[in-house]
Amino acid sequence: MVPTTWRERRRAEAVAEIKDVARRLLVAGGPSAISLRAISREMGMTTSALYRYFASLDALVAALRGELFEELGRVTQSARDEAPTDDPILRVLAMARAFRQWGLEHRQEFGLMLGPPVAGVAGPDQEPSAPDDAVACVGVAFLGEFAELWRRGTLVIPAVDPIEGYLVPSLDMYVAERADLEPLVVFAFLSAWTKLYGIIAMEIFGHMTWAVTDTEEFFEAELAEFARQLAGETNNVPGPG
Amino acid sequence: MVPTTWRERRRAEAVAEIKDVARRLLVAGGPSAISLRAISREMGMTTSALYRYFASLDALVAALRGELFEELGRVTQSARDEAPTDDPILRVLAMARAFRQWGLEHRQEFGLMLGPPVAGVAGPDQEPSAPDDAVACVGVAFLGEFAELWRRGTLVIPAVDPIEGYLVPSLDMYVAERADLEPLVVFAFLSAWTKLYGIIAMEIFGHMTWAVTDTEEFFEAELAEFARQLAGETNNVPGPG
DNA sequence: TAGACAGAGTGAACATCATTCACAGTTCGG
């Protein structure tokens, strides 16, 4: 499995360098700035030589996208592992912060990964409901903490009407030891997951500047309220006065 | 203001047709499929002639984007106006449903509008915190209902720690009669707004298929829980059992 | 009303891009 022959090692290096240059171009000028010609120029190669490593530009971008998901997954999970083991809520918060932080530091990458699907990269020809969808990589880590929270009996969630039927049935497959998740837990996770995505994506895509000046403070306020809800400590406030 | 001379009328028609064709191309093949050459071909014109109407391809796309925001604004607000005037919560729900529905029926447009900023269309050179940001057009309608809800004293919101400081100060400018919005109300709106964006964008961008089969049911469940929270009727459920 | 002027369209040109192909050099395995 590990490259042994010279050619294989050389090839792996080339693939890695191509993806590195592609990422640099992405960061510098957005997805449309990733061009085989620019890559070949920077690497001192012919453009056609790149086709020995990737079937097309789209294939390259798809590979890069996959690698970025791995990176984001590593980052969030290592943030989780630095949080105290016995406090799932703190672990969730740590992951959420790491998620946002990485996104802010890698806006273009974030857009490529979690923006609208790019034409040839994740088109409708791909199987739509692939169970190993790249997005799952990072989402599942959150799900795991919700499962742990539920296992301890400290998870407080709103009772939702007809919860059955619309969740992917084998979702607890991802969770350690097949937790046999209550659908309500999955709903609680999804609710938090979509909300997290909303805040972060909106900020990174620049759709929040018209309403919020200090997005970090807003994010922390949302996080605090979220933690309060998880602990069942919501103290509501009635109308004006 | 209204075009009177023949040339002006003719010009307005041409501009409209160009944007129409551009939109058709967008729908058919994504943003990268919008090309001046394809437009000119379809219109039986020379490509260079298009430069009499738009300074560049990016300018065309930007104009199209603006028009799409107007359309989405009209759709959501007309959905609101069909809901009972005396029930702000129902009005918010109607707008949320219309928002999602329009997005699902116009995925490419939605991506262009609310996805990551496209290179030349909404680049960093544009003024970042423009108060008339296009996203505001649709968001403000939601804010208005929250203001109304608050005015009636029926809005129940969580108490959030240090709310001052990170909100755009002149946000109540948008609200009818300058409501002098309590920051807490703005926070409640933003919380709902980001959440709504999260659910809808995630679904439209295809980032939810790995976890949810029937996204419509999930959306309705979230909506119901949201309405319950707004009315202060959350009935929580403790851990496993 | 006649002429000046701005608007609208043309066709050629240049630079960029992805992709393919026949060809040649290099490395590996039997």
Place this chain on the structure above:
DNA sequence: CCGAACTGTGAATGATGTTCACTCTGTCTA
């Protein structure tokens, strides 16, 4: 050690945005 697979080359094709010098034609003014 020799054939086969791998890696790279250079030319070619056809797509793209953008510019420029031109014509032609409405429109407005003197």
